[in-house]
Amino acid sequence: MAMTEEKRKLGRRNFIKAVAAMPAAGALVWKASGMTPVRAGIIGPGGQGRVLMENSPPSHIRLVAVCDIFPQNLEKGLEIARKVHHPRAEAYTDYRKLLERRDIEAVLIAAPLWLHDSMAVDALQAGKHVFCEKTMAHSIEGCRRMIEAAQSARRNLQIGHQRSYSPLYRQAKQLIDGGVIGDVYHVRALWHRNGDWRRRVPDVDFDPSPWGYPDLEHLKNWRLYNKYSQGLMAELGSHQLQVVNWFSGRVPKSVFGSGGIYRYKDSREVEDHVYLIYEYPDSLTVTYSSIQSNALDHYYEEFMGTEGTIILSSEKEAMLFYEGGAKEATELKVESAAGGPVMQASESRARDAAGSNISGASTGFSALRGYQNEIEGFCATIRNGKPNLCDGPNGMAAAVAILKGNESIAKGEKLEIPPQLYYTT
Ligand SMILES: NC(=O)c1ccc[n+]([C@@H]2O[C@H](COP(=O)([O-])OP(=O)(O)OC[C@H]3O[C@@H](n4cnc5c(N)ncnc54)[C@H](O)[C@@H]3O)[C@@H](O)[C@H]2O)c1
Numbered sequence: 076m077a078m079t080e081e082k083r084k085l086g087r088r089n090f091i092k093a094v095a096a097m098p099a100a101g102a103l104v105w106k107a108s109g110m111t112p113v114r115a116g117i118i119g120p121g122g123q124g125r126v127l128m129e130n131s132p133p134s135h136i137r138l139v140a141v142c143d144i145f146p147q148n149l150e151k152g153l154e155i156a157r158k159v160h161h162p163r164a165e166a167y168t169d170y171r172k173l174l175e176r177r178d179i180e181a182v183l184i185a186a187p188l189w190l191h192d193s194m195a196v197d198a199l200q201a202g203k204h205v206f207c208e209k210t211m212a213h214s215i216e217g218c219r220r221m222i223e224a225a226q227s228a229r230r231n232l233q234i235g236h237q238r239s240y241s242p243l244y245r246q247a248k249q250l251i252d253g254g255v256i257g258d259v260y261h262v263r264a265l266w267h268r269n270g271d272w273r274r275r276v277p278d279v280d281f282d283p284s285p286w287g288y289p290d291l292e293h294l295k296n297w298r299l300y301n302k303y304s305q306g307l308m309a310e311l312g313s314h315q316l317q318v319v320n321w322f323s324g325r326v327p328k329s330v331f332g333s334g335g336i337y338r339y340k341d342s343r344e345v346e347d348h349v350y351l352i353y354e355y356p357d358s359l360t361v362t363y364s365s366i367q368s369n370a371l372d373h374y375y376e377e378f379m380g381t382e383g384t385i386i387l388s389s390e391k392e393a394m395l396f397y398e399g400g401a402k403e404a405t406e407l408k409v410e411s412a413a414g415g416p417v418m419q420a421s422e423s424r425a426r427d428a429a430g431s432n433i434s435g436a437s438t439g440f441s442a443l444r445g446y447q448n449e450i451e452g453f454c455a456t457i458r459n460g461k462p463n464l465c466d467g468p469n470g471m472a473a474a475v476a477i478l479k480g481n482e483s484i485a486k487g488e489k490l491e492i493p494p495q496l497y498y499t500t
Contacts, residue, residue, distance in 0.1 A: 086394025116140035120152025124185030192217030211470035222467035234470025237445030256380030299343035306345030308477035317473035332484035390442035
């Protein structure tokens with residue numbers, strides 16, 4: 076997507092002009108009347124856990140308990156909880172103790188992938204509602220257990236694919252549903268970075284082996300090891316395939332993947348370059364790549380239709396191009412239902428939520444909005460039954476896609492994905 080800034084600007088303006096004509100996307104407005112905040116705990120206030128804590132509005136949720144095995148993260152999490160959520164928030168190292176608290180209605184799970192299913196199932200069985208970070212689980216079986224536990228406990232289970240709650244994505248979906256870009260037979264999605272994906276291992280005296288990590292390297296860099304992680308597809312690709320599933324209303328029926336550890340031949344076990352072709356029913360093919368040797372393209376999803384193209388880039392920029400020449404567009408602002416701008420054409424240089432640099436102008440839309448909205452949505456489902464926009468079956472569909480993708484890379488062969496692997500009632 077080597078694109079001139081002029082072209083990006085035109086694409087953004089086209090998008091803004093197109094959505095300005097639409098009614099506001101379903102507002103996630105908290106009905107102040109009588110709604111009390113959900114009392115909750117968080118398990119795993121690491122990088123993402125703390126982003127969630129800081130973006131969880133206290134009007135909707137109060138994080139009164141924090142659990143982490145790593146003392147530094149527990150401390151940092153507790154500090155945020157006490158400052159933002161409740162002055163007497165408490166700390167735990169064993170999440171089961173947190174689950175014993177009867178005043179806690181819900182938990183946010185932001186621990187490494189391998190723990191999602193056991194923590195979520197334990198929480199649901201203890202009667203808590205669960206918001207679990209993506210990817211849903213390390214195995215297809217794990218996803219299924221989570222859905223079944225939520226059903227038997229009659230509790231809300233939401234998976235943290237925040238794009239489901241992003242006004243930008245919801246508007247793009249409305250445009251596509253309205254036929255603005257015609258029929259879509261091809262989607263290209265990618266997430267490209269240039270770096271080793273390693274976290275610095277702190278020089279502290281802490282033995283994580285009682286929790287299944289032989290040393291601090293494995294606790295800090297869990298993403299790089301198969302026991303805990305499903306690599307780039309789980310950490311990055313699942314978000315983007317979830318969007319394709321949602322926008323197309325379909326799930327992949329086959330995948331062919333390739334890749335390997337091309338660049339970082341250190342102790343890691345997960346690929347640093349992956350390339351996949353997903354076939355969806357009814358003539359839709361998605362090509363996906365995630366590489367760690369070049370960051371020019373950064374990350375985006377590109378829907379190529381017979382009448383036009385929509386590109387959703389870095390979770391904060393949306394562009395629309397028409398086939399057969401550019402329709403001129405005037406500069407407009409779109410207001411969100413809550414009153415703030417959903418996006419505006421003003422130029423600003425910004426860093427994405429994951430912290431890597433992107434050159435080029437942004438829309439002024441913050442990727443963090445998705446986190447805030449998804450937590451508000453989680454609380455609205457609990458309190459007044461608003462639809463859950465990323466429920467267990469939805470999270471599982473993205474998980475199945477990436478897990479089969481990884482299996483295809485490992486086997487070096489194209490795999491069919493039978494419909495019964497997805498969750499159907
Ligand atoms: N939605 C998003 O955009 C997004 C972005 C980044 C990460 N994530 C997801 O969030 C999850 C966490 O990722 P991260 O980058 O924050 O990782 P992280 O390593 O920074 O944080 C994980 C935390 O869990 C703690 N932990 C590990 N084992 C534990 C246990 N047994 N009990 C309690 N705590 C335990 C760790 O000490 C750490 O503080 C992953 O599933 C990841 O995919 C989502």
